[in-house]
Amino acid sequence: MTPKPDLIEKVRQQVDLDFSQRIASLGKLVRIPGIAWDAFDANDLERSAEAVAQLFEDSGVFPEVEIKRASVDGISGAPAILASRPAKNGKPHILLYAHHDVQPPGDDKEWLTPAFEPTAKDGRIYGRGAADDKAGVIAHLTAIETLKAIAGTDFDLGLSIFIEGEEEAGSRTFRAFLDENKDKLAADVIIVADSMNWSPEVPALTVSLRGVVAIDFKIRTMEHAVHSGMFGGAIPDAMIPMVKVLNSLHDDKGNVAIQGLKTYKFEDLPYTDANLRSDSSLLAQVSQIGDGGLMDRLWGKPSLTVIGIDFPSVAMASNTLLPSVSAAVSLRIAPGQDPQEALELLKAHILGNVPFGAVVEFGEFETGKPFMSDASGWAQNMAKNSLEAAFGNPTVDIGIGGSIPFIADLTEVFPDAQILVTGVEDADSRAHSPNESVHLVGLKNAMVAEALFLLSGNELQSE
């Protein structure tokens, strides 16, 4: 369903009309340094939750706006904002997610404007949380207010909001919160506004996230350490098989060499080798690795990193054959890959490449599911049409090379919900870094798009 031109115009006018008020609300939130890390004042987080709850309360759309916490192991989580109103006349129910907590400011000296003082400059608003994710909160609020202004207070669409308070601190009680508030959170569509657009003029939908598999393993060749001058040359110390195993994990071009792992194909986007080089600080004389397009390598193919190794430091080095060495490896897996299967393939690869009959012992492991949005559902299509109408350009599909663990929780607790990962950031937003900012044109376009999505949902013919 493509939004009609007169509706697009109406929404744009409404968003324009209220825009300075929305930016003022965003500024109020940016002034509250709500950080969910233990080292920071929990009162600020509380004030942040109260300010957000007040905004949704003032919208008059929800019968009740609550500030709630879940607890895990007897320890209470950060305050989250929860509100819900039921759908009527067979219309869908939509859950809007964002988070109100922010990253610590980091080094004050690196900020060109004060971290917690919203500052307008060059078409952007600067400040910690101005983008991640207080702009996401304000985009949801604007979409709801615009729906109300155009469709009337008695609209049929079901709506829930869940504004988390500890996303930047690892979402410790997220799963418990979902389980405890399942009734109010259950929805046909979940909009997670915590990602980015390609630019302020080109919208993006985050269609996939890579998953992760990490494992520790130990290689043993002897019962105890011996002198390298007495036995070196006749028996292997544990580092020789370890080096050979680690070397076997990539081919000569730097592709992951584990057989049987899945890959996922992305369209190429205007992100150049020069962009990659400067964004990653890759040295001028060092080449890239891997076959295929850049987007495929960053988002759609597996990547493997040795993230730790237990071996004497250079300062402590002595002429000894070591009996055992441990390493930790982390494997990013493609969207669509089962983490358990990837773990088994990784273990089989290690066992199949260890020479001299050295003993391998596997230790702790961790898995995180990848995410791929459901392209066959109505929501993705409607979201793309709304984004295109708002931004005036087609939507590009983007992926994320890392994982967002709470997305896996959402898919587990609400397996039938269609999850849309949208956002307000752009490539220059510098979330988590000093001088974080949101582009005002990009933010306004994101607001218009989300309002169009809610209005289209409100008009959707029930099956």
Ligand SMILES: [Zn+2]
């Ligand atoms: Zn965020």
